[in-house]
Amino acid sequence: MSELTPLSEVGEFGLIRRIKEKVVLQHPSTIKGIGDDAAVLEPEEKQLVVTSDMLLEGIHFDLTFCPLKHLGYKAVAVNVSDIAAMNAKPTQITVNIAVGARYTVEAIDELYEGIRLACENYKVDLVGGDTTSSRTGLVISITAIGEVAKGEAAMRSGAKVNDLICLTGDIGSAYMGLQVLEREKQAFMADPEMQPQLDKYEYIVGRQLKPEARMDVIYELKEFGIKPTAMIDVSDGLASELMHICSQSGVGATIYRENLPADNQMLEAAMEFNLDPVMCMLNGGEDYELLFTIPLEDYEKIKNLPDVSLIGKITEASEGVNLANKHGQAFPLKAQGWTHF
């Protein structure tokens, strides 16, 4: 095994130099990246979108089952997902990390390998950040900047009565992936000889550890001439996100249980864990899919998009937010997804 280097050997500035050396800037709007008191950007004639999300050890990730490279990728992806949810294109990120003194240079290299891979995939420039020590665990906080043409940003507040409610991908899988990982961790702690059994859960575990921001769908919507009237990404759970759209738009909604997009592995794992798959889909969280509304007239355009499901319709506010079953019975939806407190 190769030697590991303590962080104290390179120091804060040595670490930053190491990070900077591997950064390749690709956006013409990045005038100055890492290395000065602040980055300098020169955006085009567009509106800027700015968002931050942080990931904390013990709250958002567990290093016993989350490799640092995946963590770096996920930290970027969840931020790009918020940019996507504004119907915008990501351009730059800054990365703040707080790291325990016992970390090695090689461990931080791994983390940044994931960050770099995500920057390459989403075509964003890493233009700065901050590095501090931590006494309580690893913290990663990312700010993402993006651009959108004037008037094209999709707010949570734009949904109109009779709009169609659309959802990308499938939901509930990241949550079930986490249940599997936590179970295998418990089994391993009880008996370190135990090898984790993850083969048949590859997809759902991947959804937890390696989520993708749906920039692909943002580009497709543009290509098909569809502008969502409202949009949000699913981080805390579908029910919770739908409530945000409804309250901010002053509307109600009905979604149909039969139309909720489920993956087979998620359904099988839910059965194994004795969990109601519909509850997992509504409240699981961390799917990083896009929930958006479109005018009814755009139905013909949207039905050709392979990875978009029509899950319901927007109604008058007085009708509330409901989940309907195949017999047409509707029940008020409760947001029981992730909250921090």
Ligand SMILES: Nc1ncnc2c1ncn2[C@@H]1O[C@H](COP(=O)(O)OP(=O)(O)O)[C@@H](O)[C@H]1O
């Ligand atoms: N500590 C904070 N200070 C200021 N604004 C915040 C803070 N936390 C969240 N916000 C803002 O509140 C809104 C909702 O945040 P959040 O629920 O985290 O959204 P998301 O799920 O998209 O990350 C956003 O506009 C965000 O910028």
Ligand SMILES: Cc1ncc(C[n+]2csc(CCOP(=O)(O)OP(=O)(O)O)c2C)c(N)n1
């Ligand atoms: C170790 C661990 N515990 C719990 C979770 C589950 N979890 C953590 S944060 C979260 C929701 C999303 O996080 P949040 O900070 O609310 O993101 P935001 O809505 O601001 O994008 C979920 C479901 C996890 N992924 N890992």
Ligand SMILES: [Mg+2]
């Ligand atoms: Mg947030």
